[in-house]
Amino acid sequence: MVPINLPLSSRKILCGRLLVVEALLAHEDQIDLEDATAKAPIFRDAINRYFEAESSKDGEQRENENKAGQGRSPLKALDQSLLDAISNFKLAAGGLNLDSPPVLQQLLTAIEKSASSISCANCSSTGICEGISESDDDEIVARGGLCLAPFRQLFEVAREIATTYYEAYCGLLSAATTPQIILSTWNFENAVNADETIADGAAGAKTVFSSRNATAEIQLQFAVKRFSRRAFKGMLYLLLHECIAHAFHGLFPDPKNRIGTEPYDRFAEGWMDWVSYYILRQVIEGSGFAGDRWRAGIILPDILGTTQQMHEARHDASNESGSLDERKVKGLGQIRLGVSVAKKTYAFIKKLCIDHEDLPSDYDAAFLRLSLELNMLGETSAEDTNMFIDAMRKLSFPPESDARWYFIEEKLLDYLRGGSIDSFIQGLRTVMTTPPLATK
């Protein structure tokens, strides 16, 4: 099925802003060296207004057609709109004094060069996007989509990373349970409304499942007029979270019956977000089992630092940004719990694997196997995963605190010795529904 994508007018704004973002990223050091740090945002905002102006002209065209009782005629092509925006900016840019400092002129040259390399005619052999029928344009974007290529590439990397890790660590993956993961893109006039958002609502994502097969659609949301460097840097983390935490969720044994999780789910949004962040860190550092496989392709500066900030902001109790949405307020504590227990369980499993000769020495693999298999296990309710988190949390306290501690550890050891995830969860369920014995 052809996924929905941003309509042509919105893509003009996003593509233009992305050209500016990429130029700024490529010249970050130069901007600081030439003391243009304060002037660069002025330049950025000024040129972005011209990309928006091109989109506004599309809106005016449609309005005029409507008033005249005419049908929709083709909009200006995206590549021409980009070049016209830059040309109009140059005509009006005298007041910005682009010669001082010189880096501003370099930025403009870089943006112009990149814009010239985008050719709608070369994008798809079956015609160019005209903005008459969004569905027809969606088919063109699906076959080519040069204007959205950087986002599609990030998505494909995220999908590949997630698939590779699940194939490596998750014994539940098979041909029947490997999902088809597709990408759609959406525009919001104001802030995005996904459960996962970055850069103050400039971008976000959510995953929806098909009830008919194992397809997961990752809806990448943009507030195109606010798209920023920060949003671009955080996009791989955003997409990887969707792929790892959601796209593979609940697939085993029957993908058709899986349902989504709540935005404040301890396991999906807390534990699995930490796992997603942990995997991304391995990928960027080249420290995981796949080594440097993806490292060379991740060229954005400071991506690890940005990812860490975004990950920590999701469960930062002092984070006052965003609305006081009741759902978000309720969710923060649950997400924090999931993250905290994931970290402590990782440390606990590491110690078990070191102390027990009959356990795998690769504690990393052991922890990831547990996380990914539990995530894939279908027919597991939120109560079950909350119970799992509660059980693992008990292991971070002294054994004397709860006599069930030893039973929980026993079940975990059985699992780590090659037991099934299903038996592990059933065993934990039995232990946790037994009232704790009084401690002396």
Add this chain to the structure above:
Amino acid sequence: MADEFRYKWAGITPEQFNQDLDEFWSELQRPDSTLSRTAQELGIDVARLRDVDRKDAVNVSMEGEGFGAEAVVIIVALAPVATATIKAVTPIIQDVWKHILLPKLLQRRNADALTPAK
């Protein structure tokens, strides 16, 4: 009426929404169109809607006046007329709204154009 959905005012008039729906409905009437193919892939039998007028299947109206966007609500009514013909295809209309028309409206008018009103 089968279903009624209420949305917050986002600056788009019912006339604009209905005009969009007319275009999408017309596209659905053509078996060779992209939208028809999408419907087919989703298992939705849009052929049964070929003789159904758009207004009898889905219609957008507005409620409330006054100052401020909070006073105005956009209402989408599915199968607003209860004829035997419409009743027979109401499940298809509901599927078409959910899986095709609503996503296309959100694509064209922005994804926050139809935010459920409380």
